[in-house]
Amino acid sequence: MAAVGVHEVVARWVEREPDACAVREAETGRSLTYRELWLRSGWLAAELAGRGVRRGDLVPVAQDRSLDLIVTFLGILRCGAAYLPLDGLAPTSRLAGIVGESGARVIVRAPGPTGRWADLAAWLPADVEPLDLPERDPGLPVPAPAADRDDPAYVNFTSGSTGRPKGVVVPHRAVLRLALRALFCTVEPGDRVASSANPAFDATTFEVWNALCGGATVVVLPSVTELPMDDWAELVRTERVDALFLTTSLFHTVARENADAFAGVGTVVVGGEQLELGAVRRVLAARAPGRLVNGYGPTETTTFAAYFDCTEESLAGLDRVPVGFPLQETSLHLLDAGLNEVAPGETGELCVGGPGVALGYLARPELTAERFVTLPRTGERIYRTGDTGRLLPSGAVELFGRTDRQVKLRGFRIELEEIERAATASGLADAAFVEKVGEGPAASLVGFVLPSPEATGPSRAELPEALRHRLGETLPGYMLPARWVVLDRVPFGSTGKADRARLLALLDAPGPGTPAAPSTDPAAGPSTAAAPPADPGSAPASGHAAALAALQEIWRDVLGTDAVAPDANFIDLGGNSILAMQVAVRVRRHLDVRVDAGAVLLTDSLDELAAHVASTPLAAAP
Missing domain, CATH: 3.30.300.30 (ANL, C-terminal domain)
Known part of the structure; x- marks a missing residue:
């Protein structure tokens, strides 16, 4: 009999391969077999049921990426409920609003929580009970509620045009559509699938369930922004990662700074923004992964709706990487304003159909009716993505932009x-x-x-x-x-x-002391008088002045600005974690000094970073 719940598919692997590794934390070495994962998730399901959580309820999860997070997701599904992962980087006022809107009675956090997860009482609605993930058998019966393919499996909250986040309700059938017989990334028993996404980002759906529904191992990794890039690439290699997802911006950064970092990886899936053709060709020309895939799909279509295999042959003659072809059990439509198919080569709105389409928005019937519609001729339920594109002669879909004012930035x-x-x-x-x-x-x-x-x-x-x-x-x-x-x-x-x-x-339009390139507002930020150029390749790693000159050149190149003053702030000049990672890589490469992206982001000025670099011994770079 076909499984209707995600947890039922996992249960089959528990029966077939109970001693196979289900989850591993690369940094701590902690791991769980499929039997242990099932046992611990059952403890949580029993605790939740004992607190009145029932089929169809929402259970927020206040945890960072970890082995415990995987146990929690599975335990909530086994209780018949749906999980709601929270973003640990979001303001507590936003988190409180999301939890309140969910109608939840219980929130699950990891054992020994730290940071904001330890202090839930400071922002959690009073009627929501914190529950630490059980570390031992509570002695309660494990529930086995009836399940339906349209039962919610999880809810992801995304930015909303009305000024409040909107929750996308994703059912079990949608997750199974993504995880089973996946055309875009084959996962087999014994494979190792990296998990490095923010738990609140829908890429986690692929990282966790494509692995566990395929008898593979979820390998919890730090994000590429959390380690020096060479160390991250080495960790991917030593952990023998077979499948890996990166946001487009992170992929671009790795391609630019360490193009052979994906050597040995079976499949690298990239998604979130328009993929740069140059970055793809740079990786393909280096020690390329076995397969490089451009993945496309809004949260409302369950992580991915289309895919395109990037090879020298498939990209020949193209000036833009397409989003490609429909995933398994998925239909792609390019429609005009009247929901009629446009002719091949003409521009239309990309709409997605199939079991991967979400149920709608949590408690937002008007918005759901606007974006989730039925095709008049066929009766198929589709999601209107708001993206415009056209059908190429190859049958692949190429995107151009948005019909509304929604944007993608670093995967968000x-x-x-x-x-x-x-x-x-x-x-x-x-x-x-x-x-x-x-x-x-x-x-x-x-x-x-x-x-x-x-x-x-x-x-x-x-x-x-x-x-x-x-x-x-x-x-x-x-x-x-x-x-x-x-x-x-x-x-x-x-x-x-x-x-x-x-x-x-x-x-x-440059103002006084302001470069023509992106920089701080002259009324709000430091002056940015031009500094003499420096050759970062020849600058010694000792001496404050030499470090400052080299860093000025690196910042100018990475930030795309013509002038950087010693008192300039990296974030004020348009810097972000991805660009900080590029700076850290170049400092290590040119100055033989190891700094991390956090130092670039957290120092108040270029001058302060130069002092840090100048005081760091050369031996810090192995």
């Missing part, structure tokens, strides 16, 4: 309007406009703000920093603009709407 889907609403709701601004600028790892958000005349407190010069602080209380870090430009007035176009093109043009 962001509704720009949510940031704008948060800025005006802060009381500091009469109007706010946010846009994405740049491509690949250099992409960032920039905001334009008209100060509120009634606002008291920050001066015009202090407003960008005040906005960053205020928005950081409600929005996750990846949604905070790297730069705010303070306006005297809002430019309007002929239709009476704000002229966003003219706003973006302000970025190219």
